[in-house]
Amino acid sequence: VTAKDIRQAVHEGMRSIEHVKRFTTNGMATDQGKTSNMHGLAIAAETLGKPIPQVGLTTFRAPYTPVTFGSIVGHARGPLLDPTRKTAIHPWAERQGAVFEDVGQWKRAWYFPKSGEDMHAAVDRECVTVRKTAGLFDASTLGKIEVVGPDAAKFMELLYTNPWEKLEPGRCRYGIM
Structure with missing residues (x-):
């Protein structure tokens, strides 16, 4: 999901951050939004011309603890990460x-x-x-x-x-x- 996608969602009429999230699928990848939701929220808030607290937060899903990039890399980490x-x-x-x-x-x-x-x-x-x-x-x-x-x-x-x-x-x- 790119910044352009977030802006497009707002221009298409998505006002709720939850709608923006679903319109773009921002935060629906392996990390469940831990690395992308705040960036998407900031871009949506800027596009809407509102401060971030007025736009709101999306609902986070597990895992609630930070996820290392090494665990998200996938096949590049070898056969033990993603069994064949x-x-x-x-x-x-x-x-x-x-x-x-x-x-x-x-x-x-x-x-x-x-x-x-x-x-x-x-x-x-x-x-x-x-x-x-x-x-x-x-x-x-x-x-x-x-x-x-x-x-x-x-x-x-x-x-x-x-x-x-x-x-x-x-x-x-x-x-x-």
Whole structure:
């Protein structure tokens, strides 16, 4: 959040510091406002032409004790600060040469390049394969699995106890394996 964002919130009609906070998301990061709220409050007060005590204070949330910048840094502090989570299929995806993306704390297979392929070529190839046969997307980080392609329903019939043949495209269904 920048000073310009705070001023814009006031110009948009936000008069309460709580409204300014929500309009800009100032103070809603890791520190919960411990390092930014007073600065945002001062900028809002200046823009409103009022002294800080008349503008008021935002509601602070835990932690109520100071937070060191070292605890806010994140991934740059190493693997122990922000543990990496891996799905059950992760070792298989690694063996297949997957390129992984960070999804929260999870490492999720993003695409599987063959020799000499860049990301776009790999994704194009994977899309064609899925359209012609079937594909599996490991969304276990979400508690879901997406299976697509013309043989998807037949594939699901092999995995699940409930029927899938009549499931219309664009619809979803919970299943029991």
